[in-house]
Amino acid sequence: MSSFYPSWEPEAPTVKTEIPGPKAKEAIADLDKVFDTRSLNMLTDYQKSSGNYIADPDGNVLLDVYAQIASIPVGYNNPSLIKAAQSDDMINAIINRPALGNFPPKDWADVLRTGILKVAPKGLDQVFTAMAGSDANETAYKAAFMWRRQKERGGPGVEFTEEEMESAMNNQAPGASQQLSIMSFRTAFHGRLFGSLSTTRSKPIHKLDIPAFDWPQATFPTLKYPLEEHAEENRKAEQDALAEVEHLILNYHIPPCAVIVEPIQSEGGDNHASAEFFRGLRALTKKHGVLMIVDEVQTGVGATGKFWAHEHWDLPTPPDMVTFSKKAQTAGYYFGNPELRPNKPYRQFNTWMGDPARALLFRAIIQEIEKLDLVSHTARVGDYLYGKIEALAKKYPGEFQNLRGKGMGTFIAFDSPRRDEFLKKAKSLGVNIGGSGQSAVRLRPMLIFEEKHADTLVDVMEKIVTSWK
């Protein structure tokens, strides 16, 4: 029973067959004829999924702490979201999809203010809406290039030259800014389209064969755990990383006009850095007139125990742009500086520019988060879960390495010496968990994850490692 809605979800997982079971196997073989299924994790019965539990066609019902790669915020078949989906406004938004830049709905300002902008990070009061994380980041990059070139040109009123216009049409400088770049960090993940993939540095399989821009990457500090035992080393790793950032800003042959960073490198292995590191990065970007883009695609919307993970940093000035997607169920980037609006219309534009239906859903999600107080709930449950895993790590040395995410809500991870086996075994014991990077087990519960779910999860984790003894 869920504490939020009685009889919403089962009391415990049910595992009836191996996963995939016979029904799923048959359906997968059929699906594979028309759709690539090699990345398929679990064929899902979304009708039978509820709350924290994901179901499959064979009657298996698993506690889901992967949550569609961290993108289900308030549970499967959430009653409040059902109501929102049945509303006239939603039906209207589904069937009359606007070209938002040209023909916005008459109440678009209201939808933004009571939804997407209600949770805007401090200091950022405007939004450009997009479709998913990749284009959210790429449109932020475009804004950064336009902003910097405008400064170099001498302001918004300075017209483009004939040479710029002609060379842009030929993909050449000076019109196409081949002399500027976006800096990212090693092991970062920012998306898979051509610009975003150029800043993604997670794994070769994501990048192989795809042309990329010659943009710089700085080293993300590799912290040693437990943090309290390696304070000095970690501080040095962070200082070295910041020194490299500054060196690249000053010396890279295609200097960056922006740096993009995740609060926690989420695909690259759940790599954390201290608030001090991020304050240092903000100081460096300010000092050198480089924009700071915070990619909150995976960390945003409550899972770290703050609505935005970068609230943990206590920055003296806000980031220049913050991108979002996943749990927001829509995407885009926030900004505050009016200079980040391009100097002319149609420079940043596309037909749909997001999806009002998804913006309405995000509004309903925000209302649900507020009604159930899910951000502080997640902070509390996260502390509880962290404590239990910490105890487990002490009990089974070596099996739960580099436990991280203390004080970061349920955004917790550890390294497993046999990670892929760990994930597979978890499924057979009733829990759906994801991995990241080379060896991390990443926990991405929904915001309705409770202490009792943490107990179930930790029990299963203990069963996994004892099954290996």
Place this chain on the structure above:
Amino acid sequence: MSSFYPSWEPEAPTVKTEIPGPKAKEAIADLDKVFDTRSLNMLTDYQKSSGNYIADPDGNVLLDVYAQIASIPVGYNNPSLIKAAQSDDMINAIINRPALGNFPPKDWADVLRTGILKVAPKGLDQVFTAMAGSDANETAYKAAFMWRRQKERGGPGVEFTEEEMESAMNNQAPGASQQLSIMSFRTAFHGRLFGSLSTTRSKPIHKLDIPAFDWPQATFPTLKYPLEEHAEENRKAEQDALAEVEHLILNYHIPPCAVIVEPIQSEGGDNHASAEFFRGLRALTKKHGVLMIVDEVQTGVGATGKFWAHEHWDLPTPPDMVTFSKKAQTAGYYFGNPELRPNKPYRQFNTWMGDPARALLFRAIIQEIEKLDLVSHTARVGDYLYGKIEALAKKYPGEFQNLRGKGMGTFIAFDSPRRDEFLKKAKSLGVNIGGSGQSAVRLRPMLIFEEKHADTLVDVMEKIVTSWK
């Protein structure tokens, strides 16, 4: 009264105020504080819009032949789509958005087969789903690069080298294929993200300040109208264009692994070419082992009087990939060749990979198109409309230049010597029309556009030009 649904839409446009009227102006000023409104065309009341008619907050109701930049297929508030949006399946898809590559819904094969794949172009039986036109094209480009590099490498079983993996992580060759390109045509439009924008050649304002790949562009033939009076010149223009394509394939310093082409250049000014030209392009790409990607984002889904515009060409072999979006309300690319599936999973992947809710909507749209026989309807109404505009062009020489789109359904355009004024005046007379390129008036009615709507449109067009006498 609509012939399709009685009392669905008004009999005629209503213009009560200037557009924007006082209510719209106030709302736009408010919206501009948080959302860039400089590209705003008309603030829209989607609750009051119906069928072919778009409404605004001041009570103006216009015949809409722009249709959200060609992306409303079967009318505002279509009764069949309302029913689809109210269905349990739709509500489920809205609130439980899956990571499709990992956790597809159990009936995903069925949703694809009865929807997206039911209308797949001949010879293409697989689909990669995406979010919008830009990422549909970019994922097709990625497939092209992977395909070509795999051939060069010696097949799907040949492993990546250490050097490839390392250099890919540094955005350098050989891992990142800096030695291959995508060829497009001058005045083409294929999207606005970094890879797609590198192939877009529409206007400087779309490209300025954004880094681009050094990829080749061929000249798109510029046809002279009326076609029957310039047969010889036009044939030569097309042969010259094909010769340039072949020259670039053989000689461009970063040779193309694919050519992308729109059946009608839709943003670039409604530029047409003959079926013979496209057959020639198919022959050249076959001859040189270059993939042919047909971008049907704007031309697809019925508006040209065929479901896909490239059906007009009678190709001996299908294109390698066909991309779609807009009227499909979802996006992606079709392909037939199994070699276009990357050799390993996770090379072509992202969290959402489209949106099942939008796939369900496309299925309902396809059902509506079939039920009302809207493709042949559009072919017929298009011929009727073309005839009437042709007569108008004879009556007012100079005002309707280079009329084009004969036999292409309602996908009709002409050049106006004072285009922007034309569009503005049309609005004041009750019709919402869009432009493209430098001087084209582009007609993009929905598939439910009827002869009587054509009459209304042509009346207004005549009023516009007589108002200038």
